[in-house]
Amino acid sequence: MKQRLRKFRTVAALAVAWGVLAGGTAAGATRASADGGLTRTAPTHLARGVTYTQFRMLLPRGIVHGHLLTVDLSDPSVSVDLLHPAVVAARAPVSELADDRDAVGAVNGDFFDISEAQHPGAEVTGSSVGPAVASGRELKAAVPDGQRFGPTLPPGATTEDVLTVGYDHRARLDRLALRGTVRSHEGSWPLRGLNQYALPQGGIGAYTARWGAVSRVRAVCGTDTDRGAGCDTDTAEVTIRHGRVARITARPGAGVIQPGSVVLVGREQGARRLRTLHLGERVHLSHRLVGRLPGRLRCAVGGFPVLRHGRPADGLDNVAVTMRTSAGIADRGRTLYLMALDGEKGKHQTGLTVRELARLMALLGAREAMDLDGGGSSTFVTQGPYGEAEVRNHPTSGRERPVANAVGVFSGAGGLGEISEG
CATH class of the missing domain: 2.60.120 (Jelly Rolls)
Known part of the structure; x- marks a missing residue:
C-alpha cells in the first residue's frame, strides 16, 4: 500500500522521521548517521535477483533522497541491457524505453547532444556522447573529449569510458x-x-x-x-x-x-x-x-568513473551541486547498483557534487562507480503491479526529459512487489 512521508519543517526533523521509517526508531537514525548519515528503507523485491530501496543521507545543507536498484548478476535469470530509441539520433523518456522492452527497472544513461544554438544549420541530434552497445550490437563510438556535453571530465577520464555488462553476467568499467x-x-x-x-x-x-x-x-x-x-x-x-x-x-x-x-x-x-x-x-x-578487458559485451553505456577500488577518483568536482544518476559495481562485477536522486521541491532536499556522489556510492556498497547524466535527465523507473513503467523519483523539471539511452534490468522470474512512495 502506498504511503506518503509527512512534511517536516526542519532538515533535522526530516532526518529523524526517515530513521523511524527505515529502522523503526529514532535511535536507528542516529546509528546510521555514524555511518555517513545514510538511512535506507527495507528492500522491496521487484523480481528474482532485483530489489528496490530508497535512502536518505543527511548533509549540512539538506537531505539527499535517492532510489536504488540492487541487481544480482550472478542469478542466471537476471540480465541488463542498453535501452534506446529505434535510431541513435533520437531521444525518448526512460519510462517509454522501459515499457517497450518490459524492463523490471531502469535509469537514464549517457550524456547527449542537447543544444546546437552555436551551430546555425546543424540539427540537435540527441545522440549520446560515449560508445553504445545494445544486445551485443555496436551502435556508435565516442565523440572527441572536447566535443562532449556534460560536466568537465576529471583528470584521466575520456569519452571512451563505459560501464559494460558482458554475456558472462559481470559488470565492469572499461574503455571502448x-x-x-x-x-x-x-x-x-x-x-x-x-x-x-x-x-x-x-x-x-x-x-x-x-x-x-x-x-x-x-x-x-x-x-x-x-x-x-x-x-x-x-x-x-x-x-x-x-x-x-x-x-x-x-x-x-x-x-x-x-x-x-x-x-x-x-x-x-x-x-x-x-x-x-x-x-x-x-x-x-x-x-x-x-x-581493454576480455569478454563479449552484451551492453555498454558511456559516462565517467567516480569510484575506483572503493576510493573516489582523483580530481572530482566538489563545487557543482545537482541531481545525479550513477551505476555502481560490487562483488567483482556480480552486483550492479543503479541509483538516481530525487529532485522533489520543498522538502529540504539537495543534490550532490561529483565527489559527494563517489562517497555515496561507496556507502551504498559499490567498489567501482560511474557518473551518468544528471540534472533534469535523472530518472528512476520500476515496473508497477500491472506491468507498466512508473517513474519513482521526481525529475527536477517536474516531468521526464527525453534521453538518448537508459540502463534496463530484466528478470525471467516474476514476483513484483508494491512499492511505498516516499
Whole structure:
C-alpha cells in the first residue's frame, strides 16, 4: 500500500522521521548517521535477483533522497541491457524505453547532444556522447573529449569510458575505442567515427541505417578541444551502396540511410581523401569497438568513473551541486547498483557534487562507480503491479526529459512487489 512521508519543517526533523521509517526508531537514525548519515528503507523485491530501496543521507545543507536498484548478476535469470530509441539520433523518456522492452527497472544513461544554438544549420541530434552497445550490437563510438556535453571530465577520464555488462553476467568499467578502416584502390585510411554527432578533426566517420534521418552537418562542427567552434567548409560526403560508391557530395546531408548503404562523412584531410573516390568504385569498410578487458559485451553505456577500488577518483568536482544518476559495481562485477536522486521541491532536499556522489556510492556498497547524466535527465523507473513503467523519483523539471539511452534490468522470474512512495 502506498504511503506518503509527512512534511517536516526542519532538515533535522526530516532526518529523524526517515530513521523511524527505515529502522523503526529514532535511535536507528542516529546509528546510521555514524555511518555517513545514510538511512535506507527495507528492500522491496521487484523480481528474482532485483530489489528496490530508497535512502536518505543527511548533509549540512539538506537531505539527499535517492532510489536504488540492487541487481544480482550472478542469478542466471537476471540480465541488463542498453535501452534506446529505434535510431541513435533520437531521444525518448526512460519510462517509454522501459515499457517497450518490459524492463523490471531502469535509469537514464549517457550524456547527449542537447543544444546546437552555436551551430546555425546543424540539427540537435540527441545522440549520446560515449560508445553504445545494445544486445551485443555496436551502435556508435565516442565523440572527441572536447566535443562532449556534460560536466568537465576529471583528470584521466575520456569519452571512451563505459560501464559494460558482458554475456558472462559481470559488470565492469572499461574503455571502448573505435578501430576501423576505409579501403579502396585509392588507399587505406583510418575510420575515426561511427554514428556519432561529432567527428575528430581530419577524420572520416561512417553513418549507417542505425543513425536515423537527422542531418549529419553537426559531425563537422566544433574542434577536438572546443565544442562551440564553427562548422568546417572543407567537407565531403560519400554514399556507399552494396560496397560501391553511389554518390559524392560536398556537404553532409540528411535523410534515412537505407539498409545495405553506408554514408562516409569527412572533414579537412578526411574530406580530401574521400574526394579521391570515384562513382562505381569498390570500397570496403571494417570497424569494431575494442575494449581493454576480455569478454563479449552484451551492453555498454558511456559516462565517467567516480569510484575506483572503493576510493573516489582523483580530481572530482566538489563545487557543482545537482541531481545525479550513477551505476555502481560490487562483488567483482556480480552486483550492479543503479541509483538516481530525487529532485522533489520543498522538502529540504539537495543534490550532490561529483565527489559527494563517489562517497555515496561507496556507502551504498559499490567498489567501482560511474557518473551518468544528471540534472533534469535523472530518472528512476520500476515496473508497477500491472506491468507498466512508473517513474519513482521526481525529475527536477517536474516531468521526464527525453534521453538518448537508459540502463534496463530484466528478470525471467516474476514476483513484483508494491512499492511505498516516499
